[in-house]
Amino acid sequence: MRIINYAALWQKVGEYARRAGRVGARPVLLLYYVMKSPHTPKSDKLLIFSTLSYLVLPIDLIDAKRLPIIGWIDEVVSLSVAYQRVCKYITPEIEWKVDRLLDKWFPVYAKYELLAE
Secondary structure, three states, X not given: XXXXXXXXXXXXXXXXXXXXXXXXXXXXXXXXXXXXXXXXXXXXXXXXXXXXXXXXXXXXXXXXXXXXXXXXXXXXXXXXXHHHHHHHHOOHHHHHHHHHHHHHHOOOOOOOOOOOO
16 A cells, blocks of 8 residues: 555655755755655655655745745755655665756756745
């Protein structure tokens, strides 16, 4: 029985990543591929799924439109905690997949990127 709808989550992750830019998308994509890996424990997959869902869905504890800087803190903290917990599962193969996808989505690398509204 599959609990996670990977196709629906992938669509939302892709939309978020294209808005966030190459640098902002990289940790999100790394987490996604770690979640899909058969070597990642189910508890960590659930952590990643909840983090990515919170990041890409329109639900917020702190509204970024009302409090622009503070509104992003909850997403950054949740992403950071999940990343630190599961970064040990990031393999060179996962990094390669993410880099190839980022090259496809963002063929021109910019040192500084701004989020589009």
